[in-house]
Amino acid sequence: MEREKITIYLAELAHNGFGLSLNTIPLGIGSVGAYSKNKYGNQIEIRLFRQFEDLMNAISDLPPHIVGLGYFTWNDNLTLAALKCVREISPDTLIVLGGLNITIKGWENTTNNVTSKKRKPCDEYARKYDFTLLNNNADIDIIVHGDGEVPFSNIIEKMMDSANRLQVKSQPIDGCTTLVDGNLLAGKVVSPLLDLDVIPSPYIMGLYAELFERYQLVPQVESVRGCPYNCTYCTIGGNINKLRKHSLEYIKEEILFLKDNSPNRILRIADSNWGILKRDVELAEFIRELHNSTGYPSSLRVYYAEKGPFENVRRMAKTLKTLLxxxxxxxxxxxxxxxxxxxxxxxxxxxxxxxxxxxxxxxxxxxxxxxxxxxxxxxxxxxxxxxxxxxxxxxxxxxxxxxxxxxxxxxxxxxxxxxxxxxxxxxxxxxxxxxxxxxxxxxxxxxxxxxxxxxxxxxxxxxxxxxxxxxxxxxxxxxxxxxxxxxxxxxxxxxxxxxxxxxxxxxxxxxxxxxxxxxxxxxxxxxxxxxxxxxxxxxxxxxxxxxxxxxxxxxxxxxxxxxxxxxxxxxxxxxxxxxxxxxxxxxxxxxxxxxxxxxxxxxxxxxxxxxxxxxxxxxxxxxxxxxxxxxxxxxxxxxxxxxxxxxxxxxxxxxxxxxxxxxxxxxxxxxxxxxxxxxxxxxxxxxxxxxxxxxxxxxxxxx
Incomplete structure (x- = not known):
């Protein structure tokens, strides 16, 4: 007998009461979805969502096995309201939260074996926060720490081998934490992916097709993930400072796809320090040549590397000077x-x-x-x-x-x-x-x-x-x-x-x-x-x-x-x-x-x-x-x-x-x-x- 296909809905919800609060493509859920789809192929079906109503209508039409929600400062209450609605509509759905509102590594691995002098304030905060979040929101089954691709794929694997969501959440899952009988249960820390090319392009895979049809969102491409700095007002650097990257060929292919398929002609480079790598100069030259020959992108949004390498940034700025x-x-x-x-x-x-x-x-x-x-x-x-x-x-x-x-x-x-x-x-x-x-x-x-x-x-x-x-x-x-x-x-x-x-x-x-x-x-x-x-x-x-x-x-x-x-x-x-x-x-x-x-x-x-x-x-x-x-x-x-x-x-x-x-x-x-x-x-x-x-x-x- 053929195993039932696992249906997965991933959403990074934007507010829409008075215009869409975020006008960008939700890059994170696309990467998570593409990685899992590549790993499990036809065993899973994935859809992406930006708006609350679309997600709830889809759940009513076809209740999924798993709902993954991107949880951030800008959609905090909206996400918590959404998970309650998900549970009401589909009691058997496994609800997973990830994103920058979740602690980076999880309390098990930030409090054990770390001396008090080396422990960071966010490490001390992690256990209290993880427990409070799960204890106060019983509808959350699992929270994902840090980069979501590998931990979420681990959840899917457990779902495939389990009878129901309660069985999934009752066992430790690497990169994740859950609450069982009033106690936190955490898996091992997952090492971040260093070669991001193992994540297929969610654009080329077609995961954003529905969003392209319905909204003119600004597409984002990520050539490098991570930040080597630790600014205390920011969450991007945090505890994962090592830079991980896509190949230049990967990014070029994505941009060419967007040229032909994106209704919105603006392009955003999602790197927090664009120009930190020498190959970023070549990417800037590629974008300039593409703009000159096709008009795409019509304009560009980037954050240049703040402390160098200065020669890279100089060359890139000179190349792109009419765009930004x-x-x-x-x-x-x-x-x-x-x-x-x-x-x-x-x-x-x-x-x-x-x-x-x-x-x-x-x-x-x-x-x-x-x-x-x-x-x-x-x-x-x-x-x-x-x-x-x-x-x-x-x-x-x-x-x-x-x-x-x-x-x-x-x-x-x-x-x-x-x-x-x-x-x-x-x-x-x-x-x-x-x-x-x-x-x-x-x-x-x-x-x-x-x-x-x-x-x-x-x-x-x-x-x-x-x-x-x-x-x-x-x-x-x-x-x-x-x-x-x-x-x-x-x-x-x-x-x-x-x-x-x-x-x-x-x-x-x-x-x-x-x-x-x-x-x-x-x-x-x-x-x-x-x-x-x-x-x-x-x-x-x-x-x-x-x-x-x-x-x-x-x-x-x-x-x-x-x-x-x-x-x-x-x-x-x-x-x-x-x-x-x-x-x-x-x-x-x-x-x-x-x-x-x-x-x-x-x-x-x-x-x-x-x-x-x-x-x-x-x-x-x-x-x-x-x-x-x-x-x-x-x-x-x-x-x-x-x-x-x-x-x-x-x-x-x-x-x-x-x-x-x-x-x-x-x-x-x-x-x-x-x-x-x-x-x-x-x-x-x-x-x-x-x-x-x-x-x-x-x-x-x-x-």
Missing amino acids: PLNMSFQTLTKEVLKNVKRQNMPISKVKEMVKFAHSNNISVSTELISGLPGETYQSFRDVFLETVKLNFDSVYVGTLYLTKGAELYTDRARKQYGLKTKYVLLGNNITKLNSRYVIDADEVVTESNRISLNDFWGLHKFNFFIFSCYGAAFLKEIIMHCINYQITPLDLYDELCERPDCYPFFNEIADKYMTTVKTKYFDTREELEEAVSKTIKKNGNINEFSVYRQCFYRLGRIASSRYKHLFISDFVKSARSIYDKNRNKNEDDKFHSILDMLGDLAIDVIISPLEEVKKEIVRSYNYDLITWAKDDYKKPLSGYNLKKTRRFSLCVRNINEHRELSNKTKGWGDLEKYAFYFTTVVSSNMRRLIKYTHREDSAIIE
């Missing part, structure tokens, strides 16, 4: 804070070298910062931002510190050590309606620490909005650099704007309305947040006022719109003029004002108004050599670059196709939805025009 900026994430530059979070940035001397290389090759340079890290103060974070500007970065994006399960900062030890206090907020749109109630996955944001008071936190929140508005995409870079030439820093501009709000009404009105809205959306408990969100939805039918990101992006969209950007720029120009006039000497250069006005007019043209009709090129004439000024790192006043005669400059959109595609996609959308989509999709270097000489063979460019 060269990003060097700092998170902070404060030495004490870097030590606290176990992070090492590249030396400042190397940063300067990389920035100079980028600008000499017409490449935009960006960085990312996190406010509120342990040891950071209000003033030290302001100083960090100022330093990034003086380092001549073209884009500075800022995020606030929030805690994620599995990260060291999430543990009780870290919270106590740094005095971390938190509130709950809805940063994005992690809401799903299930029957008559809303399931919400709130973000736990650090609002106080040993160094930051609650008032400091709100001050940083407003300051971060200032950073986004003027420097998130370098909207006002030329104005800011002009001011720095006269010892007026962006911190001076911010203080002037805030201290005299009546003089600068547009910025203060938009920033104050943002802060007034946001301040009321942070709650002491998840339950308070969920109740408030539910009431607002019943009243307004949407979550617009509750999503912090949407509120920020809506206002950034207004700032950059053709209707309002002249008002935004005017406030900055007036604030700079006021500071200069208060500090100037009578014998000082009197060209400050005229150049400031010229740069204000330039900014109006440089800022690309989101999702409006965009001309690929605008030609303007100026009396100053903007190109050489930028090449000299803005070290001298622009007045020293006066031209003998007026010169024409071309203000160009770097990637016009990206704007056209997004404009077509968002037709008919409301402003808030359009702006939220724009600022989460377009790369910073493509939010403003690049400046170049016209009728010059070298086509020198500044960002």
